[in-house]
Amino acid sequence: MKKWATILLSLAPLGLLGFGLGQELRFIVVTHGQAADPFWSVVKNGVDQAAKEMGVRVEYRAPQTFDMVRMAQLIDAATAAKPNGLVVSIPDATALGPAIQRAVRAGIPVISINSGADVFKRLGVLIHVGQEEYIAGKAAGERMKAAGVKTAVCVNHEVGNVGLDQRCKGFTDGLGGKVEILAVKQDFTEARNAIANYLQRNPNVEAILTLGPVGAEPALQALRQTGRLGKVRFATFDLSAAVLEALVNKQMDFAVDQQQYLQGYLPIVFLTLYNRYGLLPANDIILTGPGFVTPENARQVIDLTKKGIR
Numbered sequence: 001m002k003k004w005a006t007i008l009l010s011l012a013p014l015g016l017l018g019f020g021l022g023q024e025l026r027f028i029v030v031t032h033g034q035a036a037d038p039f040w041s042v043v044k045n046g047v048d049q050a051a052k053e054m055g056v057r058v059e060y061r062a063p064q065t066f067d068m069v070r071m072a073q074l075i076d077a078a079t080a081a082k083p084n085g086l087v088v089s090i091p092d093a094t095a096l097g098p099a100i101q102r103a104v105r106a107g108i109p110v111i112s113i114n115s116g117a118d119v120f121k122r123l124g125v126l127i128h129v130g131q132e133e134y135i136a137g138k139a140a141g142e143r144m145k146a147a148g149v150k151t152a153v154c155v156n157h158e159v160g161n162v163g164l165d166q167r168c169k170g171f172t173d174g175l176g177g178k179v180e181i182l183a184v185k186q187d188f189t190e191a192r193n194a195i196a197n198y199l200q201r202n203p204n205v206e207a208i209l210t211l212g213p214v215g216a217e218p219a220l221q222a223l224r225q226t227g228r229l230g231k232v233r234f235a236t237f238d239l240s241a242a243v244l245e246a247l248v249n250k251q252m253d254f255a256v257d258q259q260q261y262l263q264g265y266l267p268i269v270f271l272t273l274y275n276r277y278g279l280l281p282a283n284d285i286i287l288t289g290p291g292f293v294t295p296e297n298a299r300q301v302i303d304l305t306k307k308g309i310r
Contacts, residue, residue, distance in 0.1 A: 038241075040062070043114070053269075056084075079106050087113055089115050093119040109275070111271060112130075113264070117130060118162075130287070131258040136237070140254075141179075144209070150178065152180075152207035152233075153182050156181055156211055157186055158186070159183045164211045196222040199228055208235070220246055235254045236255050239255055239310055248299060248302070257301075
């Protein structure tokens, strides 16, 4: 990532970035996460900043809920609009693959972000920007194992998202112990109650891994409600204000940070350079994570969240 940042910065003084050479470029971003979501709002911030710096127009679209049928329709609608490039997340290749391939056959350059690292090549997508979810989950499991954990629960707030399944699988393999999967809904109260009920039924569970703030924030409240906060090791994927506060207060062990700002920012830069100059990175997977935020470095990250970057 540092090498690419150096290359992009070196182009700026030459007047090659941000001047909208030739035709005005227009890109469409279609993800499974809404821009109002704490995680996806940071992705959109990256999209918006890159659009401003590159001098291009970008539209961000997403279904109102995790709805693969609706998302496929949004991808088809984007294809029909004939943009100069398309950015998509791929949480379900079976459901979204045909729509993505229709965009590719229409001659639209496509870059995937966040989810889809294992399938993007066969769909004709140029580059994937994100983290490899299994590897990130395995790293989380290894950290828990090093802390002495042998039994854990992986809380899945978005059943059907293959990337989240990979996180749980990697976590299980990294821990090498017993891991149960607890499926919860994205409604805060329902998720909190489901996690609290699980903790009451399973008093010997030693750790919880949630797969995003949508699961982490209800889990925090469930741990408080059951008197288990600080007694059960607790980690999550991705960041939010509540997650960072819990880290600062040492109520969580760590958060897996995939630097989602880059997932919004980099594809717009890449599509701009590809349209203008035919340039693409040599690597077709650009890894943005995993990184780890801990109680020791959480305050530094908080400063960046205030700027909408983390």
